[in-house]
Amino acid sequence: MGTLINILIDGVVYGLLLFMIAVGLTITMGLMRFINLAHGVFAMLGGYAAIWLIRQMGLPWLPGVIIAVLAIAAISVPLERWLVSRVYQRPPLDQVLLTIGIVFCMVAISGLVFGTRVSSMPFPEFLSGSLDLGFKVLPAQRILVVSVGVASFVGLWLLLEKTRFGIQLRATVDNVQTASAMGINTRRVATLAFALGAGMAALGGIVGSALMPIEPYYPLTYMVLFLAVVAVGGQGNLTGTLVGALLLGMIDTATKYLAPQLSSILFFVAIIVIISLRPNGLFGRAAV
Amino acid sequence: MTQTTVKPSLALGTLHTGRLPIPELIALVVGLGCFFAFPSNLGFMTEIVIMILLVLSLDLLLGYTGIASLGQAAMFGGGAYCAGLFALHIHNDPLLGLIMAALFGGLMAGVSGLLFLRAHGLSFIILTIAFGSLTFAVANQLNWLTGGDDGLYGYIMAPLFGAFEFDFFGRTGFLYSLGILLVVFYGLRRLVNSPFGLSAQGIREDRQRMTSLGFPVYRVMLMIYIIAGAIAGIAGALSAQTIQVVGLQSLSFTMSAEALVMLILGGTGRLYGAVIGTVVFMVVHHYAADLDPSTWMLVIGLMLIAVVLFLPKGMVQLVDMTRNKVSRLNGGAGHDNSK
Amino acid sequence: MTTLNEQPAVTPTASRFSVQGLSKRFGNLVVADDIHIDLTPGARMALIGPNGAGKSTFVNLVTGLLTPSSGRIVLDGEDITTMSASRRVRNGLVRSFQVTRLFRELTVADNIRLAVLQERQQYMRLFSGLANTPGLDEEVQRILNELNIRDRASSLVHNLAYGEQRLVEIALVLALKPKVLLLDEPAAGVPDSESDLILEAVGNLPKDLAVLLIEHDMDLVFSFAEQIAVLVNGAVMATGTPQEIAHNETVRNIYLGKGH
Incomplete structure (x- = not known):
């Protein structure tokens, strides 16, 4: 029973973290049918930026994190405009190759600049403690992940459902041609969505650094994981992504609790089984 | 005009070449030339030959069938471990090991393809x-069998055909690999x-159109x-047999990605593209x-x-561009069959 | 196979292909509503209907890309309702494509070769050269001649004029030796200067082939079809000879409109 509760709680924490990082991926894939293997780069860069701002520049924690997130979102704009958007119309393979190229470059540069070892994220005093729930002691950082994760989902939902940008975004996801015929500047929507996703990933990378440590191979280590969230949840589907992220977070946590020796094997088997059985996502339409 | 002069099969618009092993003979000459010209680099050249095999397997998938795989290293590493284990525990004849690895690579592909290709x-x-x-994690987990991080070693290959020892300079290894490459290429x-x-x-x-046909x-x-x-399994086996050690990196994502880079660098959908790309990449890597x-x-x-x-x-695009320029200079018109 | 078909005396009115009560619903939306269509060998039927009437849904149901909610599809007495799309083709139910869907980076001859290889079940020959495949080039040659595109054999398809591409499309379909052909807007997008080519090719289709023409172009429909079925809102609204359909008031109002 205790194990079950642990799996449940840690699984939710991990799932919400995956959601934060992968949600940008699901939006850009839904929008431009763009396969991005480099999305984890933004999470890693967010982590590095925050560490640098707080440790080297001496910024207080919260402003450091906010500036780091905004900086990564800003950096993603020229990247989308000048590099990524050039392969939107190209075959999936070109997108895969280009984004692997980006991953390799960023892994290499991070290694050269920050060293190959894990860089530890500073956290303020009030986040270093832990909370005793009675049946389980929960580190404050995990509570941070849960709160930021839930807030992100609600915020994104409101953004998509209630704002003008959200309507334009959903219309573009639905059909780029129609949206552009309706006078929506789909290029602008795509760039903004890309920046939003990059910022979300950076935020996830920062608050989740205790679970997914910041190191140069971060984008490669978690590549399958982020992509799998999108494949399971369905491209361009916000709720689907949340469900997919929670499911995968839960599976990963369960394997770590129940069979720590075999956890990565079992996890990959689970991913393979789920995606082979439902290649269009859990909520996807059947193949046309 | 053309119909009267060319062979019937060409008149019917086939772009496919004959069955004479001319490319293989050229490759054999080049390979042997390198063998005598760079006797101190045989190990590196063997590595190139092996990578060409892996990249060819990827070209068959991606270049000819349009199947974009980022996991071809699974079969490469699988073949390598299979050949290594076979030599260590069952029999150290190289050709027998090669066949086992080919079967094992095919089996891994068959089981995974059955699930994935939908x-x-x-x-x-x-x-x-x-x-x-997954294969990486499995090999890592089974370290009692695979040696884990330390790699799998300690096996000594029997002489090829019972006659040619795998020598310290890698002469046999290179010629053996080259021979296998030529056979596979043909x-x-x-x-x-x-x-x-x-x-x-x-x-x-067009997959869907093929269904409609x-x-x-x-x-x-x-x-x-x-x-x-x-x-890919054969390539892995050659690697295991000539280097006499199998490491986890043979199963890594980087391996799959690098093979893809070599293929793309050379150009997909033409076998010689895979060869050119691999040679260029490996030489750059070497230096x-x-x-x-x-x-x-x-x-x-x-x-x-x-x-x-x-x-x-x-x-190969560069080759085509040059060829088109030449044919234009020669006044050759209608060169639309560059493929 | 063809020799069997040349014995109409045995079962003169036998049905070659029939669609019986075919329906498709997505939730509450009915996109195909109890469709009945029957083709005898050699039938020349046209299926017409305004945009959004459900013509392409019908084609997808019949070819196996969509699974019907109810109803049966019968080919030569065999129920093929649940058969896979490619098996249906191998059994003789073939469609052509509305938008040209050819293998654009291959030559015209290789395009036709593919169809012939399937029809002759020779595509599993792994190591023998194409030129050494018995009967292959002769058959490709015959089809090229039949459609008068022999001198384009070595051209890559994407270098052909649009009308020629449509001819290659028809060549692919004929190479499969179908029993039933769904001819999906064969003249769509063809410029007037090339439309004669298409009319001629369609007119020369084998006599014992049952053809269902799905078409917008009324000139083609009325010059080709012996029977016309009118599809409106997923249901067959009227069936009859061209004369009957041309004089049917409801059809005129709903479909032919002011354009005619």
Whole structure:
């Protein structure tokens, strides 16, 4: 029973973290049918930026994190405009190759600049403690992940459902041609969505650094994981992504609790089984 | 005008070449030339030959059938471990080990392909990456069998054909690998120019249309996937047998990605593109050996980005461009069959 | 196979292909509503209907890309309702494509070769050269001659004029030796200067082949069809000879409109 509760709680924490990082991926894939293997780069860069701002520049924690997130979102704009958007119309393979190229470059540069070892994220005093729930002691950082994760989902939902940008975004996801015929500047929507996703990933990378440590191979280590969230949840589907992220977070946590020796094997088997059985996502339409 | 002068099969518009092993003979001459010219680099040249085999297997998948896999290292590493274990525990004859590895590579491809080939696009790519990660994790987990991080070693290959020892300088290893490469290359050339090969290209061009022509597309793709897996397994076996050690990196994502880089660099859908790309990549890698691993990774990354942006059809594109220019200079018109 | 078909005396009115009560619903949306269509060998029927009437849904149901909610599809007495799309083709139910869907990076001859290889079940020959495949080139040659595109054999398809591409499309379909052909807007997008080519090719289709023409172009429909079925809102609204359909008031109002 205790194990079950642990799996449940840690699984939710991990799932919400995956959601934060992968949600940008699901939006850009839904929008431009763009396969991005480099999305984890933004999470890693967010982590590095925050560490640098707080440790080297001496910024207080919260402003450091906010500036780091905004900086990564800003950096993603020229990247989308000048590099990524050039392969939107190209075959999936070109997108895969280009984004692997980006991953390799960023892994290499991070290694050269920050060293190959894990860089530890500073956290303020009030986040270093832990909370005793009675049946389980929960580190404050995990509570941070849960709160930021839930807030992100609600915020994104409101953004998509209630704002003008959200309507334009959903219309573009639905059909780029129609949206552009309706006078929506789909290029602008795509760039903004890309920046939003990059910022979300950076935020996830920062608050989740205790679970997914910041190191140069971060984008490669978690590549399958982020992509799998999108494949399971369905491209361009916000709720689907949340469900997919929670499911995968839960599976990963369960394997770590129940069979720590075999956890990565079992996890990959689970991913393979789920995606082979439902290649269009859990909520996807059947193949046309 | 043309109909009267050319052979019937050419008049019928086939772009496919004959069955004489001319390319293989050229490769043999070049290979032997290198053998005598660079006697101190045989180990490196063996590595090139092995990588060419792996990249050829990927070209069959991607270039001829349009199956974009990022997990071909699974079959390569699988073949390597199979050959290593076979030599260590059962029999150390190289050709027997090679056959076992080919079968094992084909089996891995068959089982995974059965599951994966129903998926398309993103899902298929993720499945192949995940399969690669899974095999890596399994090999790591079974360290009592595979040696884990230390690698699998301690086996000594029997002489090839019972006569040629695998010598310290790698002479036998190189000639053995070259011979296998030529045999596989000839087989592949026959394959891609056969009715089956044309069907594969039809699938690459338009899967759904092939279904509408009545082809059992899934079954054809599965066969191609198995053949490519067997070739990757052969490449892995050669690696295990000539280096006499198998490491986990033979199963890594980087291995799959590098093979893809070599293929794309050379150009897909032509067997010689795979050869050119691999040679160029490996030579650059060799001379960049002084770079630390991070810098080398940066070089690969930049190469990938540059190829996608500036040379989407690979280096064979340069060959075509030159050829077209030449034919235009010669007043040759209607050169629309550059393929 | 063809020799069997040349014995109409045995079962003169036998049905070659029939669609019986075919329906498709997505939730509450009915996109195909109890469709009945029957083709005898050699039938020349046209299926017409305004945009959104459900013509392409019908084609997808019949070819196996969509699974019907109810109803049966019968080919030569065999129920093929649940058969896979490619098996249906191998059994003789073939469609052509509305938008040209050819293998654009292959030559015209290789395009036709693919179809012939399937029809002759020779595509599993792994190592023998194409030129050594018995009967292959002769058959490709015959089809090229039949459609008068022999001198384009070595051209890559994407270098052909649009009308020529449509001819290659028809060549692919004929190479499969179908029993039933769904001819989906064969003249769509063809410029007037090339439309004669298409009319001629359609007119020369084998006599014992049952053809269902799905078409917008009324000139083609009335010059080709012996029977016309009118599809409106997923249901067959009227069936009859061209004369009957041309004089049917409801059809005129709903479909032919002011254009005619």
